[in-house]
Each structure stands twice: as C-alpha cells, then as structure tokens.
Amino acid sequence: MTGSRGTxxxxxxxAPRALGAVVRRYGHFADAEDAVQEALLAAARTWPAGGxxxxxxxxxIRVASxxxxxxxxxxxxxxxxxxxxxxxxxxxxxxVPAHDDTLTLMLMCCHPALSPxxxxxxxxxxxxxxxxxxxxxxxxxxxxxxxxxxSRAKAKLKGPGEPFxxxxxxxxxxxxxxxxxxxxxxxxxxxxxxxGPDLARTDLSGEAVRLARGVHAARPADAEVTGLLxxxxxxxxxxxxxxxxxxxxxxLEAQDRSRWDRPRxxxxxxxxxxxxxxxxxxxxxxxxxxxxxxxxxxxxxGTDWPRILALYDxxxxxxxxxxxxxxxxxAMAMARGPxxxxxxxxxxxxxxxxHHRLHSVRAHLLEQAGDTGGAATEFQAAAARxxxxxxxxxxxxxxxxxxxxxxxxxxPSQQGP
Amino acid sequence: MTGGTGRGIGEDxxxxxxxxxxxxxxxxxxxxxxxxxxxxxxxxIEFQQALNAELLGRGxxxxxxxxxxxxxxxxxxxxxxxxxxxTDGPFPESKELLAGYRIVDVESxxxxxxxxxMISAAPGANGAPVRLPIEVRAVMSxxxxxx
Numbered sequence: 001m002t003g004s005r006g007t008x009x010x011x012x013x014x015a016p017r018a019l020g021a022v023v024r025r026y027g028h029f030a031d032a033e034d035a036v037q038e039a040l041l042a043a044a045r046t047w048p049a050g051g052x053x054x055x056x057x058x059x060x061i062r063v064a065s066x067x068x069x070x071x072x073x074x075x076x077x078x079x080x081x082x083x084x085x086x087x088x089x090x091x092x093x094x095x096v097p098a099h100d101d102t103l104t105l106m107l108m109c110c111h112p113a114l115s116p117x118x119x120x121x122x123x124x125x126x127x128x129x130x131x132x133x134x135x136x137x138x139x140x141x142x143x144x145x146x147x148x149x150x151s152r153a154k155a156k157l158k159g160p161g162e163p164f165x166x167x168x169x170x171x172x173x174x175x176x177x178x179x180x181x182x183x184x185x186x187x188x189x190x191x192x193x194x195x196g197p198d199l200a201r202t203d204l205s206g207e208a209v210r211l212a213r214g215v216h217a218a219r220p221a222d223a224e225v226t227g228l229l230x231x232x233x234x235x236x237x238x239x240x241x242x243x244x245x246x247x248x249x250x251x252l253e254a255q256d257r258s259r260w261d262r263p264r265x266x267x268x269x270x271x272x273x274x275x276x277x278x279x280x281x282x283x284x285x286x287x288x289x290x291x292x293x294x295x296x297x298x299x300x301x302g303t304d305w306p307r308i309l310a311l312y313d314x315x316x317x318x319x320x321x322x323x324x325x326x327x328x329x330x331a332m333a334m335a336r337g338p339x340x341x342x343x344x345x346x347x348x349x350x351x352x353x354x355h356h357r358l359h360s361v362r363a364h365l366l367e368q369a370g371d372t373g374g375a376a377t378e379f380q381a382a383a384a385r386x387x388x389x390x391x392x393x394x395x396x397x398x399x400x401x402x403x404x405x406x407x408x409x410x411x412p413s414q415q416g417p
Numbered sequence: 418m419t420g421g422t423g424r425g426i427g428e429d430x431x432x433x434x435x436x437x438x439x440x441x442x443x444x445x446x447x448x449x450x451x452x453x454x455x456x457x458x459x460x461x462i463e464f465q466q467a468l469n470a471e472l473l474g475r476g477x478x479x480x481x482x483x484x485x486x487x488x489x490x491x492x493x494x495x496x497x498x499x500x501x502x503x504t505d506g507p508f509p510e511s512k513e514l515l516a517g518y519r520i521v522d523v524e525s526x527x528x529x530x531x532x533x534x535m536i537s538a539a540p541g542a543n544g545a546p547v548r549l550p551i552e553v554r555a556v557m558s559x560x561x562x563x564x
Contacts, residue, residue: 117524140433141479141522149476387432389557 015129020101102214227285233268253300356385
C-alpha cells in the first residue's frame with residue numbers, strides 16, 4: 001500500500017527516466033514532455049487506489065507513448081504518426097543510468113536561450129516531475145498562466161535542435177553552470193517562501209536539493225556541483241530555527257542553534273571538505289564555506305569572523321558582485337569594528353543603486369557605531385525601498401525603536417544581509 | 418546571513434506588479450465611456466480582452482478585474498464600537514475611484530511599464546488612445562533568503 005504520498009514520490013523519481021526514454025525513442029521533446037506529464041497525472045489518479053503496476057516505469061512509458069500517438073492522430077500530421085507507429089517496432093533503447101537522464105534533461109531545460117523565469121518551471125515539470133498545478137501554486141500564479149509559461153519555454157527550445165545526448169564528462173561546462181544557477185534560484189525561491197502560513201506551497205528547497213543530488217550523482221567529480229549541494233544543505237539546516245511562532249523572521253544571531261539540523265550540517269561539511277580538496281574553489285564552494293563557518297559556530301559572537309571576511313574577499317574578487325561587497329562590509333564590521341565596515345560602503349551606491357539592503361546594512365553599522373539618529377534615518381530609507389513585506393515590518397520596527405530612544409526594547413545588533 | 422551572494426542584483430528578478438486604473442483620472446481629456454459611440458465601446462472592450470489573452474499567453478497574467486461603477490460604491494468608517502458610518506455613492510469625485518486592475522508576474526520592472534503603456538493607450542472615443550494614467554505598484558514579496 002503506497003498511498004498518494006508514496007505514489008507522488010515514486011512518480012517524481014521516475015519522471016526524468018520516463019521522459020528520457022520517450023524522447024530517445026520518438027524525439028520531439030516538447031510533445032514528449034506533454035505526454036509524460038499526462039501519463040504522470042493518470043498514474044497519480046489511478047495508482048493509489050488500483051495499486052502500483054509491477055513495472056511502473058514501463059507503464060509510464062507505454063501510456064506516454066500512446067498519448068503521443070493520440071496527439072498526432074487528432075491533428076493532420078499523419079505522416080508523423082506513421083513515423084512513430086513505425087518506430088514502435090524498434091527495440092527499446094539501451095537502458096541508461098537514471099542520473100544521466102536527469103542531467104541530460106536539465107541541460108536541455110536550463111538552455112542559455114531561456115530566462116530563469118522560463119527555465120525554472122520547465123525544469124520542475126520535466127525533470128522534477130511536479131504537476132503544472134503544483135508549480136503554479138509554488139509561484140502563486142494561476143495554473144493556466146504557468147501552463148503557458150512552460151509551453152513558451154518549450155517553443156523556444158524547438159529552435160536550437162540539439163541531439164538528446166549527454167555531453168562527454170568534462171564537456172558542456174558552460175551549460176552545466178546554467179543548470180547550477182537555475183537550481184540555486186529554485187532553492188532560494190523555496191527558502192524565501194518557507195515561512196509564513198502558506199504551508200500548502202510545494203517545498204521548492206527540498207526539490208532543489210533532490211535535483212542537485214541527481215546532478216551530483218551524474219557528475220560526482222565536479223567540485224562546484226558538490227559545492228552547490230553542500231551550500232544548499234548547510235543553509236537548509238538552519239530552516240527550523242529561521243521563523244518564530246508567529247511566522248516572523250528570526251535573524252541569524254537570535255536563532256536557537258539547538259534547532260539546527262545536525263545531520264544535514266554533517267552531510268554538507270563532508271561534501272564541502274571533499275570538494276575543497278580538489279583545488280581552487282569556485283563561487284558555490286566559497287559560499288558553502290561561509291555557511292559552514294556559521295553552522296559550526298556556537299554563537300553569533302563566537303563566529304570566526306576573520307575567516308568569513310577572508311572568504312568574502314575571495315568571493316568578491318571572483319564575482320565582482322556588489323552584493324558580495326555588501327556582505328563583506330558586515331563581516332568587516334564584525335571582525336574589525338563598525339567603522340571599518342562603514343568605510344566599505346562608501347561608493348557602493350554607484351554600483352548597487354539606491355538599494356534597500358545598502359540602507360539596511362548602513363543602519364545596522366551606524367547603530368553599532370552609536371549614531372542612533374543616522375541609523376533611524378537609514379532604517380526608514382530601507383523600509384521605504386524594500387518590496388518584501390516581512391522585511392519592511394522588521395525595518396519599520398527598528399526605526400521606531402530607535403526613535404523611541406534608549407527606553408525602547410533592545411534589538412539584535414544587526415540583521416545580516 | 419547565510420553568506421550567499423543571494424539573488425544577485427543586476428539579475429532580472431521576477432516580480433509581481435499591480436497596474437491600477439482610475440475612472441477618467443485628472444489631467445486627461447477622456448470623455449466618460451457613456452458618451453462614446455457603441456463602435457468605440459466595442460473596440461475598447463475587445464482591446465481589453467485581447468490584451469488579457471496576450472498576457473495569459475505569455476504566462477504573465479495573474480489576475481484582471483474590473484470593478485462595479487461608483488454608483489455602487491460605499492465608504493465605511495468605524496471606530497470599532499459604535500455603529501459604522503456608511504456613505505453611499507455616487508460620489509462627485511468619482512475620478513479618484515478605482516475602475517479596475519491587473520496583476521502581472523513579469524521578469525522585469527521595464528516589462529511592467531511596457532504593459533502599463535499598452536493599457537494607457539487603449540482605444541477610446543473615435544478610436545483615439547484614452548491615455549489614462551496607469552499606476553504601477555510593486556506587490557510585496559516573501560522575504561529574502563539571506564537572513
């Protein structure tokens with residue numbers, strides 16, 4: 001007795017393998033993807049009550065193939081239908097390791113021609129085996145809108161007609177980078193939405209971790225793939241402590257560290273250690289190393305800030321991202337005092353624009369430096385510029401606390417960027 | 418902080434915007450719709466439907482609603498203890514009332530502005546663009562992952 005939960009998990013594991021098999025046999029990725037999605041929905045409807053078939057993968061492939069034939073029968077593309085009917089008599093393709101299909105499909109769905117907004121839902125459906133409805137719910141848009149977004153993404157892929165094969169190990173480096181970037185964005189989307197009352201939202205962070213595991217299985221020797229998986233685990237480990245009883249954000253320094261997920265931290269540390277041995281670390285490994293130092297610290301004050309600062313130095317040199325400079329300023333303030341941190345913020349506005357995070361970090365550092373009035377002004381400026389509801393609640397409260405003077409309740413010394 | 422580079426700046430971030438439209442807002446010379454010819458009204462309605470279909474087809478439409486007229490509007494004020502004060506319409510300053518809105522989920526702020534411009538240029542009397550000002554407001558999102 002698997003039940004609908006067990007069926008859903010099974011289907012998500014089988015989705016990329018079924019799709020890989022159908023595409024290898026018949027080509028036509030876009031149509032095959034629709035057909036597999038229909039087969040998955042049919043399975044979710046019938047398996048929990050009627051029982052899981054003996055060979056669930058073969059069942060999905062057979063039903064998806066029939067759906068494809070039906071599609072062609074219903075339109076005038078007789079010739080294509082006959083092509084497909086003819087190819088049915090062919091022997092099934094060589095069995096392919098499951099993780100190879102995951103990676104091949106991910107390379108396709110994360111094609112550089114697609115924006116992240118297109119690549120993310122396509123990846124979640126074609127590789128993650130999520131339904132359109134689940135993806136729509138996760139991104140809070142109507143199902144019809146999400147269906148169109150996925151169709152458009154696939155239509156864009158029809159142009160660059162590439163063979164459905166895995167690039168050789170060591171090849172496809174740039175393409176693999178865009179896969180990692182899409183997984184990173186899916187993880188962040190889920191992490192951002194993981195608090196609040198809306199528990200019905202699909203667990204995108206968990207999905208990103210699962211897909212990253214699949215890529216890691218296909219490319220175990222790639223240190224950045226390992227670094228990304230480690231970063232996800234080391235960050236996700238803090239999720240249980242990240243929200244308070246009312247759903248409010250709990251900043252890192254105020255989190256109950258005993259609620260962090262130790263097994264996840266251990267797994268992340270093991271992966272990271274292995275990756276770092278392979279030489280010059282990339283962006284994800286450096287971020288994972290910073291997350292690891294936080295996870296290993298017994299308290300916020302007891303964190304190894306000088307080492308975190310050194311890692312931000314390297315990350316800044318590697319990426320040139322002004323957001324990294326902003327985080328580096330926070331680490332600088334913790335390591336060498338608020339004045340040193342504030343000095344790093346000078347001129348950052350030219351690169352970052354009038355961004356709420358710049359005001360927010362300056363507010364925290366000014367308060368640490370004892371400039372209460374300046375800090376209150378900066379908190380207000382940050383609150384006016386954020387598009388994030390909980391963050392605005394937090395910033396407005398900070399501004400009000402400082403305006404109320406020393407009688408106001410003490411606050412965390414800083415909210416980290 | 419997680420120490421992430423986070424959702425990098427300079428990377429277009431999917432955002433949700435509410436595009437608001439008032440009744441013949443001040444500063445425009447737009448005639449009330451009741452004074453248009455039926456042909457113009459039909460063209461206007463078809464434009465709105467075609468725009469919604471286009472936004473849906475692009476995977477951008479979250480919601481589109483027109484609101485019942487100011488004649489049916491009420492203003493409600495309450496101090497929480499005594500009976501609420503209810504003011505019925507119609508209101509002389511109906512231009513300040515919301516006529517309808519769209520919520521779109523787009524990949525950049527520029528795209529939201531582009532859609533607002535299309536709405537503003539909807540065909541009005543004699544086929545001339547209505548040029549109503551469209552208010553573009555970002556919808557607040559879930560928190561950043563970096564806390």
